[in-house]
Amino acid sequence: MIIIMKSGSPEAEIERIIEEVKQINLTPEKITGAQQVVIGLVGETATLELSRIEELSLWIQQVLRVGKPFKRASLEFRHGHHSEVLVSTPNEVVAFGKNHPVVVVAGPCSVENEEMIIGTAMQVKSAGAKFLRGGAYKPRTSPYAFQGHGESALELLAAAREASGLGIITEVMDTADVDKVAEVADVVQVGARNMQNFALLKKVGSQNKPVLLKRGMAATIDDWLMAAEYVLAAGNSNIILCERGIRTFDQKYTRNTLDLSSIPVLRSLTHLPIMIDPSHGTGKSDYVPSMAAAAIAAGTDSLMIEVHPNPAKALSDGPQSLTPEIFDRLMKELSVIGNTVGRWSQPKVVFAQ
Numbered sequence: 001m002i003i004i005m006k007s008g009s010p011e012a013e014i015e016r017i018i019e020e021v022k023q024i025n026l027t028p029e030k031i032t033g034a035q036q037v038v039i040g041l042v043g044e045t046a047t048l049e050l051s052r053i054e055e056l057s058l059w060i061q062q063v064l065r066v067g068k069p070f071k072r073a074s075l076e077f078r079h080g081h082h083s084e085v086l087v088s089t090p091n092e093v094v095a096f097g098k099n100h101p102v103v104v105v106a107g108p109c110s111v112e113n114e115e116m117i118i119g120t121a122m123q124v125k126s127a128g129a130k131f132l133r134g135g136a137y138k139p140r141t142s143p144y145a146f147q148g149h150g151e152s153a154l155e156l157l158a159a160a161r162e163a164s165g166l167g168i169i170t171e172v173m174d175t176a177d178v179d180k181v182a183e184v185a186d187v188v189q190v191g192a193r194n195m196q197n198f199a200l201l202k203k204v205g206s207q208n209k210p211v212l213l214k215r216g217m218a219a220t221i222d223d224w225l226m227a228a229e230y231v232l233a234a235g236n237s238n239i240i241l242c243e244r245g246i247r248t249f250d251q252k253y254t255r256n257t258l259d260l261s262s263i264p265v266l267r268s269l270t271h272l273p274i275m276i277d278p279s280h281g282t283g284k285s286d287y288v289p290s291m292a293a294a295a296i297a298a299g300t301d302s303l304m305i306e307v308h309p310n311p312a313k314a315l316s317d318g319p320q321s322l323t324p325e326i327f328d329r330l331m332k333e334l335s336v337i338g339n340t341v342g343r344w345s346q347p348k349v350v351f352a353q
């Protein structure tokens with residue numbers, strides 16, 4: 001349920017209404033738009049008469065029910081206003097959202113050693129990336145595959161952050177590790193395999209770092225948004241949704257099926273920012289550039305691209321990783337599309353005739 005306040009409603013009246021709804025065991029969330037304030041109400045509202053809320057104040061313009069099962073994540077809950085996620089990095093505050101330039105996140109699948117992670121960080125920053133990705137803890141299909149270096153890799157990510165000034169995005173796999181990962185990460189990632197690890201979702205929702213929530217390999221969009229609802233319900237409103245490919249009947253030519261149609265679908269359902277991961281989505285480096293370009297054209301707010309100095313020797317996901325040189329060239333190509341749709345913060349590139 002949402003309360004739409006009239007334009008110019010006094011702040012004191014808004015606060016009074018918030019206190020009133022608390023008395024009937026509802027949780028209010030104030031959302032301030034450009035023209036008016038919306039108050040979202042979470043709780044047992046199914047049997048609550050709209051008129052009971054409407055009678056609270058003459059400054060209430062309208063009271064509406066939210067029809068989606070994912071309440072806080074729904075676009076209805078914010079009365080059509082798309083949210084932004086602001087992340088403080090060493091050099092700047094970066095905004096993820098519909099009304100901001102596309103944010104590029106790049107780096108290796110796994111943190112392998114200090115030289116590699118710092119060197120890659122400097123190279124992707126030079127090409128225009130704002131965040132470094134790199135796994136300290138790696139969930140792998142095989143128990144015998146490289147699982148990441150764990151806590152020691154977090155120290156290397158911290159060193160790369162200090163050297164490059166990039167923000168850090170890294171994955172957490174266990175509730176016991178959330179605090180130590182959040183100490184280093186600027187954005188805490190919940191991976192595809194943990195999208196419905198509800199204990200983990202509650203834990204990352206209870207800490208204050210933004211959360212990157214990847215779509216599960218067989219998750220519907222409703223499943224995905226309900227997972228986001230767990231994080232929101234725990235108190236963390238800063239969530240970025242990441243589409244990274246889903247399993248379909250035809251996986252002969254690509255690792256997964258990258259669902260780019262999820263971009264307009266999500267835009268119509270949720271206020272949360274959207275990221276596309278064409279590296280996991282295709283599993284092949286040759287396909288990453290075209291899918292990255294298509295994602296920008298379709299309206300993504302962010303891209304996550306795997307970059308490794310020597311993909312042939314990568315400890316994980318080498319076949320889908322770009323070299324720093326190819327990534328630099330790709331960023332120049334993406335700037336053409338990004339500038340065309342008004343979503344690029346890098347200088348416009350003019351190719352020679």
